[in-house]
Amino acid sequence: MLKLFTEALGEFLTERLTDLPEKPVVSFALPGTVAGQNAVNIFLTSIKEDPDLRSNDLQYKREELGWITTRPPLRLKCTYLISAWPMAADPVIAILDQYQLLSAAFTVIATVKKLPAAFIPAPFSAYDLPEPVIELSDDQLHLDPAFWTALDCAFRPAFSFSATISLPIAGEHFDYGVDKINSEFKIK
Secondary structure, eight states: OHHHHHHHHHHHHHHHOOSSSSOOEEEOSSTTOOOSSOEEEEEEEEEEEOGGGOOOSOEEEEOSSEEEEEOOOEEEEEEEEEEEEOOOSSHHHHHHHHHHHHHHHHHHHHTOSBOOGGGSOHHHHHTTOOOOEEEEOOOOGGGOHHHHHHTTOOOOOEEEEEEEEEEOOOOOEEEEOOSOOOOOOOOO
């Protein structure tokens, strides 16, 4: 599900980057590994549970012989780092192209709260999962020089956003129908 969602993010971003003279490619590789073309890199930096958006209530569905109960989906908060990688050889033009790519990507992410339905992968609909929620993040990983050094890259501007997606939890539980309910009340 995470792979499908990340690919859908890439398709969404690629389609929305229309105001650029040359449409960039979207890369999911380590930042800095796409050479020879304008690229916007979407790199997954962390995954954690988002308990604020998770319900603990079992979900019930009526079947012929009784009820099917399922646990609510797990809500994962995935933090992505977006960086821009221009192909221009001239350093001044490359920096300006980088700013243009980054600001275009920022505008796309900042103006949506949910991934449009046309981009949501089919399994999300098949499981009737809540739509993924997108928001800018205050993650500061891209400001850490050790991060860029570990990638063998020079420091560059970047921004983070998070997407909270739902993952179904396997295991349905079948409850047999109730034949008789005891509903005696005693009033004193």
